[in-house]
Amino acid sequence: MKFTVSSTDLLKAILTVQKAIPAKTTEAILEDYLFVLKGETLEITASDMELTLKTELSVQSTEEEGSIAVPAKQLTDLLKELPDQPVVLNTANENSFECAWTSGSSTLPYFNPEDYPVFQTPGETAVTIEVPAQTLSEGISSTVYASSDEENRPIMNSIFFDIKPDSTTLVASDLQKLICYTANDVKAPQEASFILNKRHANVLKTILPKEGDVTITFDEKIARIKFADTTMLSCLVVGKYPDYKTIIPKNNSNILQISRVQLLNTVKRIAVCSPKASNHIKFELTQGSLEVSAQDVGFEIAAHDKVECRYDGDDLVIGFKSTHITEILSNLGSEEITLKFADKRRSVLILPSEEDVKVFGIVMPIMVR
Numbered sequence: 001m002k003f004t005v006s007s008t009d010l011l012k013a014i015l016t017v018q019k020a021i022p023a024k025t026t027e028a029i030l031e032d033y034l035f036v037l038k039g040e041t042l043e044i045t046a047s048d049m050e051l052t053l054k055t056e057l058s059v060q061s062t063e064e065e066g067s068i069a070v071p072a073k074q075l076t077d078l079l080k081e082l083p084d085q086p087v088v089l090n091t092a093n094e095n096s097f098e099c100a101w102t103s104g105s106s107t108l109p110y111f112n113p114e115d116y117p118v119f120q121t122p123g124e125t126a127v128t129i130e131v132p133a134q135t136l137s138e139g140i141s142s143t144v145y146a147s148s149d150e151e152n153r154p155i156m157n158s159i160f161f162d163i164k165p166d167s168t169t170l171v172a173s174d175l176q177k178l179i180c181y182t183a184n185d186v187k188a189p190q191e192a193s194f195i196l197n198k199r200h201a202n203v204l205k206t207i208l209p210k211e212g213d214v215t216i217t218f219d220e221k222i223a224r225i226k227f228a229d230t231t232m233l234s235c236l237v238v239g240k241y242p243d244y245k246t247i248i249p250k251n252n253s254n255i256l257q258i259s260r261v262q263l264l265n266t267v268k269r270i271a272v273c274s275p276k277a278s279n280h281i282k283f284e285l286t287q288g289s290l291e292v293s294a295q296d297v298g299f300e301i302a303a304h305d306k307v308e309c310r311y312d313g314d315d316l317v318i319g320f321k322s323t324h325i326t327e328i329l330s331n332l333g334s335e336e337i338t339l340k341f342a343d344k345r346r347s348v349l350i351l352p353s354e355e356d357v358k359v360f361g362i363v364m365p366i367m368v369r
Helices: 007-020 072-080 133-146 198-207 260-271 322-332
Strands: 002-006 032-038 041-047 051-058 061-064 066-071 086-090 096-101 104-109 127-132 158-163 168-173 177-183 192-197 213-218 222-227 230-235 254-259 280-286 289-296 301-307 310-312 316-321 336-341 348-352 359-363
Touching (some): 007 198, 032 072, 072 104, 127 133, 133 168, 133 177, 133 213, 133 359, 177 322, 192 230, 198 230, 254 260, 260 280, 260 301, 260 322, 260 336, 316 322, 322 348, 322 359
Antiparallel strands (some): 002 086, 032 041, 032 066, 041 051, 158 168, 158 192, 168 177, 213 222, 222 230, 254 336, 280 289, 336 348, 348 359
16 A cells, blocks of 8 residues: 555544544454555544444545555554645555655554454445434534433433434433424434434534535444545444433423523522532522522531522422533523423423424422422
8 A cells, every 4th residue: 555645634534533443442453543545535444343433535646555454543643743744655564554754754563454343334224314414413412411421321321313204303311301402404204213322422523514414324223424525333222212202391381481691600609509419409489589599508508599580380499400400501502591390399391482492401300498
């Protein structure tokens, strides 16, 4: 193999796939990038067997086609230190390749590309949908934070894609809070669904382009996500996602309308005096009034704050975990929000006050004194 390529273009390409290189692995070959050169196109692959990333770039000239596995860390570190200029990669010796630039060169080992694993792709039963890149990025950002951090519960440590002929809803939950994001510009010929691992979703979010379409092809085990010159293969979470629609409150008649930023800042202030183990805070709602309070009896600290709002409903005292409220408020993004309550024991609906609502949250209350 011998070819010439821009050092900047090569670095950009390997940084795109680098996120799939495992931090620890028993298979040494997975610490490498797989280079496959055909004509003027170089395909670069990285994988941890659960997540695989591939990207293509055009090289300036090809003298000899071929494929090799190259050490990821050493090549990445080397390219980061080079200014933008042409570099020549050449498998000059049997077990090493030369990376030459204008004023010097480096010799690195390479390994048998046949040792690199073959990756599974979606089968004949696969479903394909087209998603605007901006919509997919916004959907992941709006939901992923609400998924569980418990890796031993993979279904909840994920985002659920609920696909209908007229829209697609992304759902994430840790069973204490739930977020739904509905995209009306993502349609499919039939109802379908898949569960995308949280880590894979976060990686995807960082490499998505700002515009253009993303093609997602998936079956019950594998999703292939393709955009521009990049392809992601993700091993999907297998299992049945809980029926989230059954827990969406329908008849919460006590309505609070308030500035999102004002409520967020208030909760943050009051949470300073909440018990560190539980982060419990209390909302006291009366007609046209909201008071937020917290108390840590052990440390003899307490705080309360009255907030301007519009509240129409029964007098209500209800408790929350402050981190749940701040996470949802921090990610909604609208100027004014609406909270709909039933009573102190049932879940609360939090949504933007605009008419066209793409995203909403549900949070479970806690008992407070």
